[in-house]
Amino acid sequence: MSEDSPPAxxxxxxxxxxxxxxxxxxxxxxxxxxxxxxxxxxxxxxRRAIVDRHRWMTADEFNETFALCHFLPGPNIVNLSMVFGSRLRGIAGGVAAFTGLLLPPTLIMTVLAIIYARFGDVEVLRRILAGISCAAVGLLIAVVFRMMTPLLKRMEASALILMVSVFLAIGVLRLA
Structure with missing residues (x-):
């Protein structure tokens, strides 16, 4: 293909x-x-709900919004709920998404804290929590790869080398 021909x-x-x-x-x-x-x-x-199931955003829009949320103070997913909800339904949408994100786990954790204060020394409970933690790490790794896919398609080799180098320096060598 010559330089004058249109891109595929x-x-x-x-x-x-x-x-x-x-x-x-x-x-x-x-x-x-x-x-x-x-x-x-x-x-x-x-990501699964917003991009794949409901199709309220494209993968690129999600990645860009999530990147913006890294620059805002506070937890990224809380920021995402506010930014996303506000983008679709204004301030009320941000509050609805934020409340939906935080209210159920807050109520559940309050009840579980009361139960754990009474039964926290039970070995079976400790093992169950350790297993759930391992599953959560696996899910996080899976979403990282799904978010990287669109980025890798348009990334130059130098950017890929930089990304791998930073991962090795921080994640493996613990330089940060």
């Missing part, structure tokens, strides 16, 4: 099809489901 047509992004914006109740329920499914982290379930 890209395959259509099936996730680029947006559905109508959700109602406030749908936002609340969607984020409540994410928070209840996400032991140890909601990011996996947030």
């Amino acid at each position: 047509a890209q395959e259509p992004d099936i996730t680029a099809v947006h559905t109508p914006p959700p109602s406030l109740a749908e936002l609340f329920v969607a984020f409540a489901r994410m928070s209840l499914a996400g032991f140890g982290g909601v990011l996996v379930f947030a």
Whole structure:
């Protein structure tokens, strides 16, 4: 192909099809489901619900929004709920998503804290919690790879080398 020829047509992004914006109740329920499914982290379930199931955002939009949330103070997923909800339904949407994200686990953790204060020394309970923690790590690794896929398609070799180097320096060698 010469420099004058047009670029090859890209395959259509099936996730680029947006559905109508959700109602406030749908936002609340969607984020409540994410928070209840996400032991140890909601990011996996947030991406799956927002991009794959509901198609409220494309993969690229999700990655860009999540990147913005890294620059805002506070937990990234809380920021994502506010930014995402506000983007679709204004301030009320942000509050609905935020409340859906935080209310159910707060109530559950309050009850579990009361139970744990009484039965926390039971060995079976400790082993169950250790197993759940391992599953959460596996889910987090899976979502990292899903979020990296669109980025790797348009990334230059130098950026990929930098990304791997930073991972090795921080994740393996513990230089930070």
